[in-house]
Amino acid sequence: MYKPKDSSKSPRFCGVRTFMRLEQIKTTDQIDFAVLGVPFDTAASNRTGQRLGPQHIRNFSVLLRPYNPDMDINIFDYCSGVDYGDIDVIPGNIHRTYDNMVAELTPLLEKNVTPIIMGGDHSISLGNLRAFHKKYGPIALVHFDSHGDTWDNYYGEKYMHGTPFRRAAEEGLLDMSHSIQVGMRGPLYSPDDIEDARDLGFEVIPMKEAREIGLKEVMKRIHQRVGSCPVFVSYDIDFVDPAYAPGTGTPEVGGPTSFEALEYVRGLDGLNLVGFDLVEVLPTYDHNEITAALSSSIIYEMITLTALKKKKLLLHPVGHEGTLDI
Template identity: 55%
Template sequence: MRGYQPPDALEFPRFAGIRTFMRLPHVSTAEGMDVAIVGLPFDTGATFRVGARFGPEAIRSASVLLRPYHPFLGVHLFEHLSIVDYGDAPVAPGFIEDSLRRIADFLTPLTTAGVIPIGLGGDHSVLLGELRAVAAAYGPVALVQFDSHPDTWDAYFGHRYTHGTVVRRAAEEGLIRPEHSIQVGLRGPLYGPADWQAARDLGLEILSAAEVRALGLDAVVRRILRRVGDRPTFLSVDIDFFDPAYAPGTGTPEVGGFASWEGLALLRGLAGLPMVGADVVEVLPAYDPGGITALLAANVVYEVLALLAVRRREGMPGIALLGGRPEGL
């Protein structure tokens, strides 16, 4: 397959050139591509630390270390996928509802063309804009969320749109199918038991960090795949799923999280997941002096791309074909 792909690193050095994800071509149309990396540089939905607006830039810079062949899944990304960097959504700093509309409008040409968007956040509130665009093309989707927080508050200081309310809003708007959605890795101090119960009341399945460890990674993967089935799925990874020792650069860190290898192992186990969109959010470079959070986030995106490449290689339905809508959904 010869679609969009990066230049050869043996002919053009990896440290040179304009920063795009994996040095991919920056393309602003929805033609001739399967997957589009999209920056979502909005962070004023955050309730503690802000600065994730600079996350997309940091993730792109770290991504130059990535190479096209995934050894664990045995797949070469660009033999099966045409991938571009679509640039950044034109958000309005400080104006969350306007920014969510702008994100949805920016992504809609991709989703209606069957292109799979992978968002680089930005705080987790950007998920609502992504889901609006995806659901407009596919209907309500299953949500697989790796996170230390369920993001199902009804309001924060009386405001309905923040990174802590995004999943509740998505359920209320009919963008997700809660009965086929799952949140993995919840942990940390709460205001009360209602913080987690609210997710269950919406119909979501939740697995706390303690439950993940008790079950084991393989069992968790099976549980996720069983929950989703063959339904169109959006995969959302909040970088605070990982322990702050591995991802210090985030807005609301929680101790007792997961090592990078654990998170990557969970993702690799999801081969076959019928993804129609994904993101990695809450990367905050100001608290990431060594760049390890951005590097981990770039590798999360790499794992997602590998999952999509495996699905295409195996001829599974549910991934976009060049120039058309996905089949089998």
């Protein structure tokens, strides 16, 4: 059983930085989840430095504790997990990086371990989805972001941080009839930037609509859309308003607060969650570690969802997946 060091006995400033002070070990035995980094940022179109995101998040995460009062669960009563370290990336070579990602994630998925992946820029999601496709076939996607990331190309390049979900749809990695995007906002090149995602098959809830219908209704629509399908959650930190997450490459005003950012994750409880990523954390612009604080808490909520799923499996071994009544 792997769990964090007890910070009431071992000071937080002691030891090598890992997520939540988990053991840093590459193992697939006796674990339910693995936190790992993909420090790749050479597919970013504006600010760079997301390669330093995983360690930035780890540095702040030492403040996290095992009991989650909002979800009323002690994570490590039900889950065992490790910090799996970082996947070796090839700076400037996205295709070899994708190959490394698939090779590293496959053993975890074969053992039904839930990967929780820290980017890196959003281009890494395509590598994640390729690995998940090997295990599950076409998978549902819940995508929180201020951008749809379904552009066809940047500067003529097909593999950038603004294109991963168009490529994923084209490669048949996604179950489009059960996939949904939430939070899109900000100036665009044309109306097609939103409609292209719908044409690919995504349900899209822009941020203005999300505000109008309310968080509870958004979560209801997510559950209805995904149903009982295995689902991967991709969370771009620029989904959150830059007042609460300034450390990112392409910030857009008018987003959720930090409380709402966590509630969007908590509201996924009840789905058949099989993997997560959180991307686009850029330490250079993260004054006072505001973004690191929120990002580590979002990942903490993702781990909590894994523990809740395990708890339900123990209590109800068959038929636990499905939609949540909201």
